Amino acid sequence: MTSPGSIDDFLEQLASAAPTPGGGSAAAIMGAMGAALVSMVCSVTIGKKGQEQAAAEMLAVRADSEILRARLTAMVDEDIAAFESLMAAYKLPKAGDDDQVRRSAAIQAALRRATEVPLECARACAAVIALAARATAQGYRGVISDAGSGVVAAHAALRSAALNVYINAPALKDTEFARRSVAEIEALAASSAADSEAVYSFVRRRVEE
Amino acid sequence: MTSPGSIDDFLEQLASAAPTPGGGSAAAIMGAMGAALVSMVCSVTIGKKGQEQAAAEMLAVRADSEILRARLTAMVDEDIAAFESLMAAYKLPKAGDDDQVRRSAAIQAALRRATEVPLECARACAAVIALAARATAQGYRGVISDAGSGVVAAHAALRSAALNVYINAPALKDTEFARRSVAEIEALAASSAADSEAVYSFVRRRVEE
Numbered sequence: 459m460t461s462p463g464s465i466d467d468f469l470e471q472l473a474s475a476a477p478t479p480g481g482g483s484a485a486a487i488m489g490a491m492g493a494a495l496v497s498m499v500c501s502v503t504i505g506k507k508g509q510e511q512a513a514a515e516m517l518a519v520r521a522d523s524e525i526l527r528a529r530l531t532a533m534v535d536e537d538i539a540a541f542e543s544l545m546a547a548y549k550l551p552k553a554g555d556d557d558q559v560r561r562s563a564a565i566q567a568a569l570r571r572a573t574e575v576p577l578e579c580a581r582a583c584a585a586v587i588a589l590a591a592r593a594t595a596q597g598y599r600g601v602i603s604d605a606g607s608g609v610v611a612a613h614a615a616l617r618s619a620a621l622n623v624y625i626n627a628p629a630l631k632d633t634e635f636a637r638r639s640v641a642e643i644e645a646l647a648a649s650s651a652a653d654s655e656a657v658y659s660f661v662r663r664r665v666e667e
Numbered sequence: 668m669t670s671p672g673s674i675d676d677f678l679e680q681l682a683s684a685a686p687t688p689g690g691g692s693a694a695a696i697m698g699a700m701g702a703a704l705v706s707m708v709c710s711v712t713i714g715k716k717g718q719e720q721a722a723a724e725m726l727a728v729r730a731d732s733e734i735l736r737a738r739l740t741a742m743v744d745e746d747i748a749a750f751e752s753l754m755a756a757y758k759l760p761k762a763g764d765d766d767q768v769r770r771s772a773a774i775q776a777a778l779r780r781a782t783e784v785p786l787e788c789a790r791a792c793a794a795v796i797a798l799a800a801r802a803t804a805q806g807y808r809g810v811i812s813d814a815g816s817g818v819v820a821a822h823a824a825l826r827s828a829a830l831n832v833y834i835n836a837p838a839l840k841d842t843e844f845a846r847r848s849v850a851e852i853e854a855l856a857a858s859s860a861a862d863s864e865a866v867y868s869f870v871r872r873r874v875e876e
Contacts, residue, residue, distance in 0.1 A: 481817070621871065
């Protein structure tokens, strides 16, 4: 598929038996929604009467969240390309010795990419959560719940991406890269859980005050 | 806005200072993605060689997940309509006594709707998580990670919707309805956390075997 098209088409293709898009692409869109919700808190706060003291910080946060939104949106296609390369590699001929060497090298290269793409998605989502913390600290109270939605979206995106690291890393022959990748995604998942929970709790307290 | 249009347009409007779409609409789309990912696991498993014993269960699960996907997709607009009604009610004239009575009644009706819509979104997301558990129990191992992505999406959607219940319920004059709504969303959030975690852990163990 070419993406991102309409939301209905994306959901239709996601629900189908077609191998792409799958959880990795859904992760990228959820991460992009998280970034967009952080941008929304900044966009509303900037220029709001009585919120002048927050404007510089909100402009800085939004500049970064908009870069992350663009990056995560692009990852929808990168995830699809990585998955399709991997499927294509597995389908390469394996009759002769040369074929087998070529096929194995192609599979390893594709597995590496299919591990790197979700890792990069997870790093971007962790950055979104850090920005959400800043947006809620100084953002206009009337919209900070959107940053609360943003952190749960980004955390879900990170955990969804993590599954693709868990799937692909064990098949890598470069075991040192595999080990480092799993360690990094575990660390990101743990810190993201704590950081997103802190933002969500802060938002909940503020909206119920 | 009219929704759901293209993913890019939705993200652009989400990031803007426009009051809609916000976290409630993002929640509906995340929930719909969760339902679609459950459908995908079923769609792949149905008709897969060697998975014949699971076909009847997968058809039953997919019938329900597709209904939930349609329901959650429709909630994008319902969330926008509920929020816009609430804003319109707050803008009604309040000069005379009659105006005040009318305005107060309109605000209360809109607040009730703005509490019911996210509650219904949360109920649908909890149902998606229950279906994901069934899809992973019998689904084809090669795609069950998509159900793992589905549960984190549905759980994030439920928690995002919950924020709108926490925001709107305290302003309701029908305190019994408000109390029941908060109690229900708390119960849904707690069971969804446990149920989605069980599915995610199961998926992780299976993909790393």
